[in-house]
Amino acid sequence: MRKVLYILGNLSDEDIEWMARTGRRLDVGDGHVLVRQGQPADCLYIVLEGHASVDVAGVGVVARLGSGEVIGEVSFVDSAPPSATVSADGRCVALALNRRDIEARLRGDGAFAGRFYKALAIFLADRLRGTVDRLKHRPGQAMAADRIMEDELDEGLLDQVSLAGVRFDRMLRTLLGAAA
Template identity: 55%
Template structure:
């Protein structure tokens, strides 16, 4: 669930409620492809329940995702099509956040836009650091010493908001009728 903490930790309670109210709760049957590599995506998804898998053509599975993971977020940063496919391993529930709706919200509320893009930047920064470590650039010990972080430890700026983010995610799940 750690990834949703990056997003919800940077947003306000009102922002998180807006996402839940304006997103679409979507049931994803087992085996369905939610995002297809190379094909544009017009939404970002928060996995609320179930497990999904990230696959890259020519490589295969690169990640297994659970509740609280986020996919499709890179479409908010650039126009490039997805570099991976995401498919459900079992029946899943996601919150589908339409890119156009979020862009309208950003145009109406610049504060929301600042918080939203900061959250995306923190999220992608964490993903890049984890990928670099997995690929073996430098040594994990050197990287951890440079960053002041132990393996799989959250950044201090995120730690300050973890409790609030967790509460926001739990309220979102309740609002969307997941896990009740």
């Protein structure tokens, strides 16, 4: 869940409420493809429950994503087709945010655009650092979403973690019902 803290810690309460209202809750079973390698992605996903596997053609599974992970962010930023296929690994519940809806909000709200892209940049920087570190120490192994490296959280982000956790819990309650 800590990955979503990078995103939600940089967005406002209004941004989070907009995401929960605008996005759709997607509850899928094992093997359901969320993003297909080489094919344009029309949504950005936030995993709410369960896991998803990231598979690169010719390489195999390179990561297992869990609650709070974002899917489709790289293709959202650079508009290139996805470089991996991401599919549900067992039951998976995700918030699907339509690319067109996000782009419309980005065009219409400059403050949101700044917060959104900063959040994605921090998230991607963390993912890149984690990937490089894991490749240095564990070549050829899939990256577990729940493995926490000693230095993964930047001290500058710690102030936002508590607020982001509250925001994610609120989003889960909104999208998953009172049981979350």
